Amino acid sequence: MGLIIFLVIxxxxxxxxxxxxxxxxxxxxxxxxxxxxxxxxxxxxxxxxLGATGLIGQIIIATAGAIICLWVWQRIR
Incomplete structure (x- = not known):
């Protein structure tokens, strides 16, 4: 169940x-x-x-990490 929630997040x-x-x-x-x-x-x-508490906190942290990944990918390309 934890893996499914991680993938949805x-x-x-x-x-x-x-x-x-x-x-x-x-x-x-x-x-x-x-x-x-x-x-x-x-x-x-x-x-x-910082720590993520709750679903919204986890989504915020994951979104910030994804933005950083996309930004780094754009700079590499």
């Missing part, structure tokens, strides 16, 4: 990040960006002492 974060960054992507790529962003956002939030 990643999908929501990927869709939100793609809209915020103005990048139109398909569903699978949004899921990938969101899941990687959730991991990156969780690591960065832990480094600065």
């Amino acid at each position: 990643g999908l929501i974060a990927g869709v939100l990040a793609s809209y915020i960054m103005g990048k139109k992507q398909d569903l699978l790529l949004n899921l990938l960006v969101g899941v990687v962003g959730a991991v990156v956002g969780g690591l960065l939030a832990g480094l600065v002492g």
